[in-house]
Amino acid sequence: MTVGIRHDDLRRRNRAMVIGAVRRAGQPSRTEIAGTTALSHSTISAIASDLIGEGVLVEQKSVEAAALKRGRPQVAIALNPRAGTVVAIVLSLNSLTGTLIDYSGQTIASETRRFATQVLPRNDLIGETLAIVRRLVERGRDEAPRVMRIVLAIQGITDSGARTLLWSPIMPHTDIGFADLLEGATGIPVTVENDCNMMAVSLRWRHQRRYRDNFIALLLSHGIGMGLVLRGEVFTGTRSSGAEFGHMIHRPGGALCRCGRQGCVEAYAGSYAIWRNAMRLPEDSQPAADIPDEEMARLAEKARAGDGPEREAFRKAGAALGFGLGSVFALFDPAPVAMVGHGASAFDLMEGAIREAIAQTAGGQHSNAISFDIDTDEMRLIREGCAMRALTFVDDEIFAPGSDSQAAQGRIVA
Amino acid sequence: MTVGIRHDDLRRRNRAMVIGAVRRAGQPSRTEIAGTTALSHSTISAIASDLIGEGVLVEQKSVEAAALKRGRPQVAIALNPRAGTVVAIVLSLNSLTGTLIDYSGQTIASETRRFATQVLPRNDLIGETLAIVRRLVERGRDEAPRVMRIVLAIQGITDSGARTLLWSPIMPHTDIGFADLLEGATGIPVTVENDCNMMAVSLRWRHQRRYRDNFIALLLSHGIGMGLVLRGEVFTGTRSSGAEFGHMIHRPGGALCRCGRQGCVEAYAGSYAIWRNAMRLPEDSQPAADIPDEEMARLAEKARAGDGPEREAFRKAGAALGFGLGSVFALFDPAPVAMVGHGASAFDLMEGAIREAIAQTAGGQHSNAISFDIDTDEMRLIREGCAMRALTFVDDEIFAPGSDSQAAQGRIVA
DNA sequence: AGGCTTTATTTCGAGCCTCGAAAAAAATAA
DNA sequence: TTATTTTTTTCGAGGCTCGAAATAAAGCCT
Structure with a gap:
C-alpha cells in the first residue's frame, strides 16, 4: 500500500542522494552536488560534513585540479575507499571469478578458478564458491575494511528475491540457495543476480549519456x-x-x-x-x-x-x-x-x-x-556491473539505511 | 537527474497520499488512513483538517454506519463532490462520448454523438469534439463546480507527452494536437490517452485485489x-x-x-x-x-x-x-x-x-x-478509466501541487 | 604587498513538518 | 451515573531544509 513519507525518511533519502551523486560524478564539489540535486547549499554542506565525519566520504585535496578561475576553489569530495569493501562473484561456464573491491570501486584482489561447471557435482560447485568467497573475505579482514556485501552474477534464472539460482544453462543443478548459503557462512548480506542484468548495470555506469x-x-x-x-x-x-x-x-x-x-x-x-x-x-x-x-x-x-x-x-x-x-x-x-x-x-x-x-x-x-553498439568482452561488463550493484547496495542500505528504500524492495536502480 | 526531497515536498506528498487513501477506500476514518499510510494520527489529523478546510474532503455524518463497538465512533471522511469536476471524452469508432463527473466520481451529465469517424473531415471531427467539451464545460459552469481537467481516451497512438493523437485506426487523420486545441479553447488542462491504458486504469480501480x-x-x-x-x-x-x-x-x-x-x-x-x-x-x-x-x-x-x-x-x-x-x-x-x-x-x-x-x-x-477474466463491455471500462485518470490528476496536481509529482512526469499511477 | 573581487562553504535563525504523549471527545457497558 | 473504550485533537519537542549573512580562500589589480 502507498506509504507516507515520515520525517526521518527525509534525511535518509537525501543522504542517499548525496552519496549517489558522489558515486556518479566521481569527485564533485559541494556546489556541484547542490546543483544536480536541487537541494540548498546549506543542506548539502550539513549532509556532507556528516558523511565525512562518519568516514563515508573524504575531501580530496587535489592540487592538480587547480581551478584557473577566480574565487575560492571548490573542494572535491570523493568516496572514502576505506569506508568498506564488497565482493563480486561471477559464475559462468567453466569459470568462477571473485573480486574484492573497495568502496570507491577499485579492485583490491581478484581470483579466478576454472572447472567444468557442466559436470561438477553440486556440492563441489557450492564448495568452490564458498571457498573463493571465504578467501576474499579473509583477505578483506587482514588488509582492508570489512566486506559489507556480496553479489553473485550467474547466467541463469533467479527468484524474485535474488536469493536463489533457480535454473542455469551452465550446470545441471537447480534451486541452489546461494544467498542463504553464503550469508550463513559469512554473515554478510548476499544477493544473486542475472548476468545480463549486471551487464546492463555496468553499461549504465560506463556510458551515462547513451x-x-x-x-x-x-x-x-x-x-x-x-x-x-x-x-x-x-x-x-x-x-x-x-x-x-x-x-x-x-x-x-x-x-x-x-x-x-x-x-x-x-x-x-x-x-x-x-x-x-x-x-x-x-x-x-x-x-x-x-x-x-x-x-x-x-x-x-x-x-x-x-x-x-x-x-x-x-x-x-x-x-x-x-x-x-x-x-x-x-x-x-x-x-x-x-x-x-x-x-x-x-x-x-x-x-x-x-x-x-x-x-x-x-x-x-x-x-x-x-543504434547498436558492440562490446565483445561480456565478462568485464558483468564483473563491473556486479561490483556496482554491490556498492550501491552499501550506499543505500548501509550508509543511508531505512525501511522503504528501493533496494530493499529488490529494485535495481543501477 | 536524481532530485532531492525538499522540505515542502513532504507536506505535498503526504497530502496527496491522504487524498489518494480516501479515493481508494471510499469513506475511511482518520484512524484507517493512519493505518494504511504509516503516518501518525496527529499528522493525518492535521492534514485532514486542512483538506476539509479547503473543501477537498468532507466529514460524512453517516448515521447508518453506526459502530456497534464501544468507544468514540470513527467519523468517515469522503471526497467532497463539490470540490471540482472533470470531463472525460471517449472517441471510438463512430462514436464520441463525453461525461461530466464530480470530484467524488459521480456522473453529472453524459452525452453521446454518433458519426462516421472513418469519413468525417478532419475539421468536423475536431469541431464535434470541441463542441461536446464546450457543452459539458458550460453545463459545469451553471450547475456544478468548475471543470479542472479534461482527459480524452482514443483508440490509437499518442505522443509521450499525452498531448497529440499521432495515429488512430478509427480515422484517416493523423497528428491531431487535441490537448493544445482543447486547452486553447477552454483554458483547462488536457491530456490524450490510449484507450487500452484507460481500460487498465479502470480495472485497477474496480478490482484492487486482483x-x-x-x-x-x-x-x-x-x-x-x-x-x-x-x-x-x-x-x-x-x-x-x-x-x-x-x-x-x-x-x-x-x-x-x-x-x-x-x-x-x-x-x-x-x-x-x-x-x-x-x-x-x-x-x-x-x-x-x-x-x-x-x-x-x-x-x-x-x-x-x-x-x-x-x-x-x-x-x-x-x-x-x-x-x-x-x-x-x-x-x-x-x-x-x-x-x-x-x-x-x-x-x-x-x-x-x-x-x-x-x-x-x-x-x-x-x-x-x-487466470483470464472476461469483460465484454470495453466502453464502460474506458469511460471509467478516463474519469479516474482525470480525477487523480486533480488529486495530485491541483490539491497537492508540486513540481516533481509523478503525474507531472507523465506517469500514470492509476 | 595589500586591498578588491569573486566564488565556495559554513553558520545561524526562521519556519515547517512529523511524532509521541497527553488531553479531550464521544460513544457503550455496568 | 460512572467506568471503559476508542477516536480525534492538542501541544510541545525534535529535526530538517532554507535563505541570508558571515566566513574562507583563492585570483586580480594597482
Missing part, C-alpha cells in the same frame, strides 16, 4: 540473454529475474532450442544454432553443448569471404534477433541496443538482417534510428 | 490492443503511448494486417482476421473495414456448433494471442490477463489454443496458473 533511462543489453554467445533497463531501472520480473528474450518464440514450431522448446530466438541466434545451420544440420537436431569461440570466428570468416551456408546462418540469426527486438520495441519504444559477447563480433554479418526484420515490425518506423 | 501491481488488459475487437500495468503503473513507452501488442509479429511474413505489415498478432486475432479465416478468404486479402458484432456472434455460434472453418478461425486467433502473450511473459512474468471487448465473448473458443500456445513458450511453466 545508456540512461531506456536501453537493451543483448548477450550474444552460446545462448542469448537480455538485460532491460526501463525508466532507469533494471527490469526484473515479479517472480524471476530477467527478460527471457532468448526464449521468445520466433517461429512457432520451429528450430529445436537448448531449452527443449521449438522456435525460440536462441534456436536461431545462439552460437550452437548458427553453427548448426552453417553445418547444414537439420533444425531439429540436438544443440551442441559448446562451440569454441575460434570455431565461431572461423565460421564468420567464411561467411565474410562469400555466400554460402555460413553467411545464411548468420543471416537467419540476424532475422531472429531482429524480429525479437521488434516485438520488444512493440511493447516499449525503440531504444539503443548494446550487443555484448563474442557473438557480437559477427554483428557485421547480422546487421542487415536485423534491421530488415525490425523494419517489418511495429517499432520499425525508426529502424534506421536505432 | 489487478494491482502487474496485469494485462487485452482489448479484443476489430483490432487488438493492450494496456500493461507493471509495478502498479500503466506502462507507456518513452516516445509514444502504448504497448502495440496487436502488432507484434506472430508469423514472419504471414497474414496481411490492417497496418500493412504481415504476420501481426492482429492479422490473426482481430475480428476482421477471424472473419477472413472463417470465410476461407486468403490470408493476404484486404482486411474488411468493420465487422458487425452480430456477425461475429454468428460465427462464434457456428464454431460452437461444430468443427469447420469458423472453429478453426477462432483457434488460429487463440494461437496468435497465446504466442503473443508468451512473448510478453518471457519479458515479464506471467500476470493475470483481462480479456476485454466484444471479442472476449468468444473466449471459450480460443482459450484452449491460447493456453496451448503459452505452454510452448518460456512463460509456459505456469500456463495453467494464468
Whole structure:
C-alpha cells in the first residue's frame, strides 16, 4: 500500500542522494552536488560534513585540479575507499571469478578458478564458491575494511528475491540457495543476480549519456540473454529475474532450442544454432553443448569471404534477433541496443538482417534510428556491473539505511 | 537527474497520499488512513483538517454506519463532490462520448454523438469534439463546480507527452494536437490517452485485489490492443503511448494486417482476421473495414456448433494471442490477463489454443496458473478509466501541487 | 604587498513538518 | 451515573531544509 513519507525518511533519502551523486560524478564539489540535486547549499554542506565525519566520504585535496578561475576553489569530495569493501562473484561456464573491491570501486584482489561447471557435482560447485568467497573475505579482514556485501552474477534464472539460482544453462543443478548459503557462512548480506542484468548495470555506469533511462543489453554467445533497463531501472520480473528474450518464440514450431522448446530466438541466434545451420544440420537436431569461440570466428570468416551456408546462418540469426527486438520495441519504444559477447563480433554479418526484420515490425518506423553498439568482452561488463550493484547496495542500505528504500524492495536502480 | 526531497515536498506528498487513501477506500476514518499510510494520527489529523478546510474532503455524518463497538465512533471522511469536476471524452469508432463527473466520481451529465469517424473531415471531427467539451464545460459552469481537467481516451497512438493523437485506426487523420486545441479553447488542462491504458486504469480501480501491481488488459475487437500495468503503473513507452501488442509479429511474413505489415498478432486475432479465416478468404486479402458484432456472434455460434472453418478461425486467433502473450511473459512474468471487448465473448473458443500456445513458450511453466477474466463491455471500462485518470490528476496536481509529482512526469499511477 | 573581487562553504535563525504523549471527545457497558 | 473504550485533537519537542549573512580562500589589480 502507498506509504507516507515520515520525517526521518527525509534525511535518509537525501543522504542517499548525496552519496549517489558522489558515486556518479566521481569527485564533485559541494556546489556541484547542490546543483544536480536541487537541494540548498546549506543542506548539502550539513549532509556532507556528516558523511565525512562518519568516514563515508573524504575531501580530496587535489592540487592538480587547480581551478584557473577566480574565487575560492571548490573542494572535491570523493568516496572514502576505506569506508568498506564488497565482493563480486561471477559464475559462468567453466569459470568462477571473485573480486574484492573497495568502496570507491577499485579492485583490491581478484581470483579466478576454472572447472567444468557442466559436470561438477553440486556440492563441489557450492564448495568452490564458498571457498573463493571465504578467501576474499579473509583477505578483506587482514588488509582492508570489512566486506559489507556480496553479489553473485550467474547466467541463469533467479527468484524474485535474488536469493536463489533457480535454473542455469551452465550446470545441471537447480534451486541452489546461494544467498542463504553464503550469508550463513559469512554473515554478510548476499544477493544473486542475472548476468545480463549486471551487464546492463555496468553499461549504465560506463556510458551515462547513451545508456540512461531506456536501453537493451543483448548477450550474444552460446545462448542469448537480455538485460532491460526501463525508466532507469533494471527490469526484473515479479517472480524471476530477467527478460527471457532468448526464449521468445520466433517461429512457432520451429528450430529445436537448448531449452527443449521449438522456435525460440536462441534456436536461431545462439552460437550452437548458427553453427548448426552453417553445418547444414537439420533444425531439429540436438544443440551442441559448446562451440569454441575460434570455431565461431572461423565460421564468420567464411561467411565474410562469400555466400554460402555460413553467411545464411548468420543471416537467419540476424532475422531472429531482429524480429525479437521488434516485438520488444512493440511493447516499449525503440531504444539503443548494446550487443555484448563474442557473438557480437559477427554483428557485421547480422546487421542487415536485423534491421530488415525490425523494419517489418511495429517499432520499425525508426529502424534506421536505432543504434547498436558492440562490446565483445561480456565478462568485464558483468564483473563491473556486479561490483556496482554491490556498492550501491552499501550506499543505500548501509550508509543511508531505512525501511522503504528501493533496494530493499529488490529494485535495481543501477 | 536524481532530485532531492525538499522540505515542502513532504507536506505535498503526504497530502496527496491522504487524498489518494480516501479515493481508494471510499469513506475511511482518520484512524484507517493512519493505518494504511504509516503516518501518525496527529499528522493525518492535521492534514485532514486542512483538506476539509479547503473543501477537498468532507466529514460524512453517516448515521447508518453506526459502530456497534464501544468507544468514540470513527467519523468517515469522503471526497467532497463539490470540490471540482472533470470531463472525460471517449472517441471510438463512430462514436464520441463525453461525461461530466464530480470530484467524488459521480456522473453529472453524459452525452453521446454518433458519426462516421472513418469519413468525417478532419475539421468536423475536431469541431464535434470541441463542441461536446464546450457543452459539458458550460453545463459545469451553471450547475456544478468548475471543470479542472479534461482527459480524452482514443483508440490509437499518442505522443509521450499525452498531448497529440499521432495515429488512430478509427480515422484517416493523423497528428491531431487535441490537448493544445482543447486547452486553447477552454483554458483547462488536457491530456490524450490510449484507450487500452484507460481500460487498465479502470480495472485497477474496480478490482484492487486482483489487478494491482502487474496485469494485462487485452482489448479484443476489430483490432487488438493492450494496456500493461507493471509495478502498479500503466506502462507507456518513452516516445509514444502504448504497448502495440496487436502488432507484434506472430508469423514472419504471414497474414496481411490492417497496418500493412504481415504476420501481426492482429492479422490473426482481430475480428476482421477471424472473419477472413472463417470465410476461407486468403490470408493476404484486404482486411474488411468493420465487422458487425452480430456477425461475429454468428460465427462464434457456428464454431460452437461444430468443427469447420469458423472453429478453426477462432483457434488460429487463440494461437496468435497465446504466442503473443508468451512473448510478453518471457519479458515479464506471467500476470493475470483481462480479456476485454466484444471479442472476449468468444473466449471459450480460443482459450484452449491460447493456453496451448503459452505452454510452448518460456512463460509456459505456469500456463495453467494464468487466470483470464472476461469483460465484454470495453466502453464502460474506458469511460471509467478516463474519469479516474482525470480525477487523480486533480488529486495530485491541483490539491497537492508540486513540481516533481509523478503525474507531472507523465506517469500514470492509476 | 595589500586591498578588491569573486566564488565556495559554513553558520545561524526562521519556519515547517512529523511524532509521541497527553488531553479531550464521544460513544457503550455496568 | 460512572467506568471503559476508542477516536480525534492538542501541544510541545525534535529535526530538517532554507535563505541570508558571515566566513574562507583563492585570483586580480594597482
